[in-house]
Amino acid sequence: MNPAAQVAITGLGVSLPGLTNIRCLLTLQRPLPPATFDPTAQLGRHGLRYKNKATKLALCAVHDAVLDARLPAPTPDDALATGVVVSSNFGNVNTVCRMVETVRRGSVEDLSPMDVPNASSNVIATTIAIRFDCRAVNLMLCNGASSGLDALYMAANVIKAGRARRMLVVGVEPNNETVTRLIATAQEEGPSRPDRPLRPAMAAACMVLEAADAALERQASIYGALAGYAHTPPSVEWGASVRRLVDEAPVRPSLWLLPDQSWPQIRDVTDGLLTDWAGDRPQLLALDCTLGHLYGALGVFQGVVSCLWLQARGGHSGRVDQATLATSGGAWGDGMAALLIRRVVTETGQGAPA
Amino acid sequence: MQCFDQKRFRFTRAYEIPDREQDGRDTKGRVTRWLCRSVCQAIQEAGITAVNGRMALLIGTGLQELRSLELWWADGLPLHISELHFAGALQQATGVQGPIFSFCNACSASNFALGLGADLIELGEANTVVVAGCDLITESMMGGMDRVTPTPPLQLQPFERNRGGVLMGEGAVAVVLEPLTQALGRGQIPLALLRGVGMSCDAYHETTPHPDGMAASMLDTHRRAGITPGDVDLIMIHGTGTVRNDEAEAMAIRQVFGPLAERPLISGLKSLIGHTSGASGLVAAVIAMEAMRHSYVPPTIHFSEPMAEAAGMDIVVNTRRQATIEMAQINAFGFGGVNAVAILEKVNR
Numbered sequence: 001m002n003p004a005a006q007v008a009i010t011g012l013g014v015s016l017p018g019l020t021n022i023r024c025l026l027t028l029q030r031p032l033p034p035a036t037f038d039p040t041a042q043l044g045r046h047g048l049r050y051k052n053k054a055t056k057l058a059l060c061a062v063h064d065a066v067l068d069a070r071l072p073a074p075t076p077d078d079a080l081a082t083g084v085v086v087s088s089n090f091g092n093v094n095t096v097c098r099m100v101e102t103v104r105r106g107s108v109e110d111l112s113p114m115d116v117p118n119a120s121s122n123v124i125a126t127t128i129a130i131r132f133d134c135r136a137v138n139l140m141l142c143n144g145a146s147s148g149l150d151a152l153y154m155a156a157n158v159i160k161a162g163r164a165r166r167m168l169v170v171g172v173e174p175n176n177e178t179v180t181r182l183i184a185t186a187q188e189e190g191p192s193r194p195d196r197p198l199r200p201a202m203a204a205a206c207m208v209l210e211a212a213d214a215a216l217e218r219q220a221s222i223y224g225a226l227a228g229y230a231h232t233p234p235s236v237e238w239g240a241s242v243r244r245l246v247d248e249a250p251v252r253p254s255l256w257l258l259p260d261q262s263w264p265q266i267r268d269v270t271d272g273l274l275t276d277w278a279g280d281r282p283q284l285l286a287l288d289c290t291l292g293h294l295y296g297a298l299g300v301f302q303g304v305v306s307c308l309w310l311q312a313r314g315g316h317s318g319r320v321d322q323a324t325l326a327t328s329g330g331a332w333g334d335g336m337a338a339l340l341i342r343r344v345v346t347e348t349g350q351g352a353p354a
Numbered sequence: 355m356q357c358f359d360q361k362r363f364r365f366t367r368a369y370e371i372p373d374r375e376q377d378g379r380d381t382k383g384r385v386t387r388w389l390c391r392s393v394c395q396a397i398q399e400a401g402i403t404a405v406n407g408r409m410a411l412l413i414g415t416g417l418q419e420l421r422s423l424e425l426w427w428a429d430g431l432p433l434h435i436s437e438l439h440f441a442g443a444l445q446q447a448t449g450v451q452g453p454i455f456s457f458c459n460a461c462s463a464s465n466f467a468l469g470l471g472a473d474l475i476e477l478g479e480a481n482t483v484v485v486a487g488c489d490l491i492t493e494s495m496m497g498g499m500d501r502v503t504p505t506p507p508l509q510l511q512p513f514e515r516n517r518g519g520v521l522m523g524e525g526a527v528a529v530v531l532e533p534l535t536q537a538l539g540r541g542q543i544p545l546a547l548l549r550g551v552g553m554s555c556d557a558y559h560e561t562t563p564h565p566d567g568m569a570a571s572m573l574d575t576h577r578r579a580g581i582t583p584g585d586v587d588l589i590m591i592h593g594t595g596t597v598r599n600d601e602a603e604a605m606a607i608r609q610v611f612g613p614l615a616e617r618p619l620i621s622g623l624k625s626l627i628g629h630t631s632g633a634s635g636l637v638a639a640v641i642a643m644e645a646m647r648h649s650y651v652p653p654t655i656h657f658s659e660p661m662a663e664a665a666g667m668d669i670v671v672n673t674r675r676q677a678t679i680e681m682a683q684i685n686a687f688g689f690g691g692v693n694a695v696a697i698l699e700k701v702n703r
Contacts, residue, residue, distance in 0.1 A: 079554060079570050089438070096420050097427040099494035104428050107362040108500040116498035117560035117689065121418060121458035126690025129557040135570065138555035138692050139466065140458040142418060144439045150455055154470065161473040163553055178427070185426075186435045231453035233411075234442040241407075333436040335445075335454060 007156040009341070010166075010220040011069025011208030012304045015039075015060035016291070022064070025301075026308050028290040037202070047131070050114040054091040054174040055124045057204035062128050062168055065206035069220060071166070074133045083136035083164035086125040087151035087171045089144060089296040090200075094178040095119050124172060136164035141296075144334030145260065146231065147171070148205075148299020149326060152339055153229045155209045165214050171300030172204035183293070186332060198262055201292035205300040207307070223307035227251075227323060227342035231335060238336035239269045242327060243276070245338050253325035253340065255309050256282040257302040260293060266330040282325065295331065302326035303341065310343035358493050365500045367508060368491055369523035369628025382422040382431055386440055388526035389413065389488040390447035396484060396528035397448060401542055407451040410480040412471045413440055414463030414487045415456060416632030416688070421492045428493075440488075452480060458632070460688030461592070463487060464527065465635030465696055469551025471531050481536060487633035488526035495631075496522055509656040510629065512593025512622025513600050513664040520594045523628025527636045546643040549681075549697040550578030556691025563599055563691055568606035571693035572683070576610070579697040581681065583611040586618045586697075588651060588682040590638035593622035594629055603685065604663035619677055620669045621645075622654035635686030639696055642682035646700040651675045 014022050018035035039048060039056040042063045048056060074081050095118040102110050117123050122140035129138050137158050141151045148171035155167035173179075179200050187198060215222055230245045232238035246253065259266050274281060287294060287301055294301055306324035313322055322343050329336030355368040356378065371388070374380055393411065402409075419438045426433035436442050441454040459466045464487025471483035499520060500506065507518035529545075537544050552574030556567030576582065592603055608615045623638050624630075630637055645651050657671040684696040 079574075083555070093420075093423060096423060096492070096494045099497055100424040100428045100492075103362050103493055103497045104359075108364060108497040111497050111501040113498075113502050116502055119494050119498050120460050120689040121416065121420075122460045122688065122690055122692060123560065125459075126555065126560060126692060129555045129690070130559065133557050135555050135557045135567065137466075137553040138459070138690070139470075140460075141455065142439070142458045143454075143456050144436075144441060150453070154455070157470070157473050157477055157479065160477055163473075182433070182435055185433065233445040233450060233452070233454045234436075235445050236451055332434070332439075333442050334439065335441050337453075 006212050007159050007209050007226045008212040008215040009207055009223040009225065009307055010210050010215050011065040012223065012307055013061040013064025013068060013206040014304060015057045015204040017202065023308060025305050026312060031290055051127065052095060052118050053176065054088060054172050055127050057174065058086060058124050058128060058170045058172040059131060061170060061204035061206035062132060065168065065208050066132060069208040071208065079135045081136060081165055082134040083138060083158055083167045084125050084128050084134050085139045085141060085151045085155045085167055085169050087141045087147040087296045087300060088124060088173055089142050089147060090173050090179045091124050092118060092121050094174065094176040097178045128168060128170065134168065145295055145331035146299065146329035146335045146337035147296040149328045149337035149339045150231065152207065152226065152299060152303055156226050159209060159211050166208060166210040168206060169209055169300060170204060170206045171297035173201060173295050173297045175200045175202035199292035201294045203291065203294060203297055205297060205304045207300060207303050224310045224341045224343040226339065228340035229338065231337045233335045234333050239273055242338045243273060245340060246325060249323060249340050251321050251323040251342055252279055253282050253323045255306065255324040256284050257305060257324065257326040258284055258286040259327045259329055259336065260288045260298065260331045261286045262288060263330055299326060299328040299337065302328060306341040310341065314343055357491055358496065363500050365496065365506045367521050369521060370491065371524045380425060382425055383437060385419060385488050385490040385526065386443045389440055389486055390443055392526040392528040393444060393484055393486050394447055396530050400530035402482065402530065405448060405450050408481040409450055410452045410474055411444060411450050411454045411484045412467040413456045414467035414632050414636065415458055416460045416463055416489050417492050417495055418458060421490055424493050459692050460690060461631050462635055462686035462688035462692050462694045463632030465551060465684065465686035465694035466553065468636060468639065468696055469553055469694055472548055472551060475531060475533055481532065483531045484528055485531060485636065486526065486528035487636035489631035489633045490524045491522045507595065510595040510624050511656045512591060512595050512625055512654055513604065513660055513669055514657055515659040515661045517595045517597065517600060520596050521628045523630040525630040525633050525637060527633050527640055529636065529640065543703060544701050546646060546701055547699040549581065549699050550575050551694060551696045552578055554693045558691050560690055563602040563687055565602045565605035565609060567691045568603055568687055568693050569609040571695045572606060572610045575695040575697050581697060583614045585681050586683045587679045588619045588621065588642060588645060590642050590682060590684045591620055591622050592685040592687045593624055595624065599687065600661060601663050603687065616666045616668060619651050619675065620667050621651050623652060625655045626652060635684060635694065639684045639698060642684055642698055646679045646682060649676055649678055651677050
């Protein structure tokens with residue numbers, strides 16, 4: 001039994017310019033219209049001046065998730081209360097490239113000291129900790145396309161290992177000149193469809209994970225619980241591990257969030273899995289079609305959408321015990337992760353962990 | 355410092371691995387190559403002949419392959435996004451079938467990986483975990499360090515009164531973790547026992563460390579390891595030679611150890627090899643294991659006088675010292691106040 005089953009999801013937040021309501025993620029049919037990103041509505045103006053875009057996106061998503069989870073304010077003597085895991089691959093690439101360019105044009109004297117924290121890959125995670133007083137474990141995961149789901153898994157492990165009672169799990173990717181050029185360069189060699197060039201997303205999502213008993217004790221509203229995880233490294237066939245995860249699941253998923261469909265070899269495996277799917281086929285959702293290439297943020301967005309799905313279906317249609325399957329990875333030759341999220345509705349209609 | 359154009363830097367020194375092209379040109383993928391070599395070496399030394407899906411691989415790194423990114427951006431070297439990550443190369447090099455995770459937790463990254471790797475075993479998620487750390491010097495981070503250091507240091511002098519700052523280093527390191535019974539069952543005598551890894555976050559400042567956060571990670575470690583400060587014979591300090599880290603670290607040691615702060619031996623490894631960033635914690639852990647096995651503690655070199663906060667502490671200075679070490683504490687603290695401290699116990703053969 002995967003130990004992640006004892007970890008509940010109690011809060012959701014996203015930061016996605018152009019999205020007015022998080023619930024629209026379930027029904028989005030086409031890309032969002034271009035919109036400017038203004039973090040001051042949620043965060044105020046103070047303390048944002050030298051923060052990079054990825055950090056500001058992440059802070060906004062955390063802000064909403066913490067409100068949604070109705071988390072109690074941290075107390076000074078409770079160091080183990082809250083930890084952070086952030087997943088991002090491109091979080092600091094722009095700062096790094098700008099800094100090296102500055103040095104090459106002149107010298108180190110031309111660098112801004114304010115850029116130094118932003119050159120560190122973990123600046124997003126530590127900035128969240130400072131702003132939201134998270135003094136437990138603080139992690140930055142840069143694990144490629146599977147990174148978002150890996151972050152959820154690691155957060156669950158951290159809770160189970162008693163390193164934090166709750167975790168803020170964030171997936172975030174910025175879009176800037178460096179990212180655009182990196183993707184354009186990589187695309188020249190494939191693997192994306194030439195007729196559908198990748199649109200790098202600029203977005204952040206956050207989920208609040210808690211020890212299920214602690215969540216119940218504070219009468220939190222629970223979206224679902226982590227109910228299984230599998231990870232396959234690059235170059236290893238991943239279809240079998242996803243099939244095993246689904247076959248061993250206590251409830252078969254009614255929604256499957258697909259990995260980025262721009263890669264033909266990913267589509268081949270997902271098509272094969274669907275062909276052999278035992279029983280009712282799940283509804284399919286490929287977030288990249290509407291939101292663009294979310295890369296390290298995809299897994300957390302999939303987690304958020306899973307929760308919204310479970311919430312929307314809870315108590316309806318007689319199928320009270322529902323689950324979703326999220327799969328992220330494969331892009332750019334990265335590893336693949338799969339995560340099951342399950343909701344069990346009790347007799348009182350209250351969500352409870354599996 | 356041979357890595358970068360010297361006229362653009364004030365710093366003149368760094369602890370580099372001299373494996374660039376003969377004409378001095380920098381090449382991509384250096385840190386990936388070191389990492390793969392260390393991991394393969396560790397797997398081989400552990401006597402593991404077959405890898406399976408129950409083996410996980412955790413990497414702690416501060417700067418990842420960001421040097422390759424810099425060479426792409428500034429020098430036009432071709433780069434594919436996959437080259438920014440280690441997993442593909444590691445899978446090819448090791449054949450590992452289980453998960454591979456890269457944690458980018460600044461200068462304490464490999465100690466975090468060590469603790470999370472031990473968690474995977476304790477939670478039954480894996481039966482063998484390879485934990486690795488690696489880092490190389492990037493132009494952006496070296497430039498940033500140079501920019502914020504008042505006078506370029508010529509030496510890295512942990513806990514020294516007149517310390518002038520940090521010098522960057524390069525390296526990769528790997529260890530294999532497995533349950534003791536499993537290791538003994540396959541006839542392996544472990545190099546050391548990992549008693550626990552404690553973690554905390556200062557939640558204080560992006561770059562300035564805070565002693566309370568560091569102390570919290572030490573207390574967490576002692577609690578997990580089931581030990582008290584009096585059990586610790588050796589502290590491998592993080593000791594970056596910067597004014598702020600060393601001051602905060604010494605204060606944290608005093609906070610946790612109280613009157614016993616002057617009992618354990620203290621070794622500042624970075625004076626010998628530079629600051630290997632995300633690799634540094636696990637490098638110090640490996641050196642601590644060697645210190646236990648050979649009963650020698652490596653010295654803190656370039657040392658003349660302790661800083662006030664460390665006065666009276668038993669710092670092993672300038673030459674190695676013979677000593678029996680049963681229990682060692684390995685400190686690692688990173689940018690943003692991310693703290694991870696490990697306790698290792700000697701295996702008496």
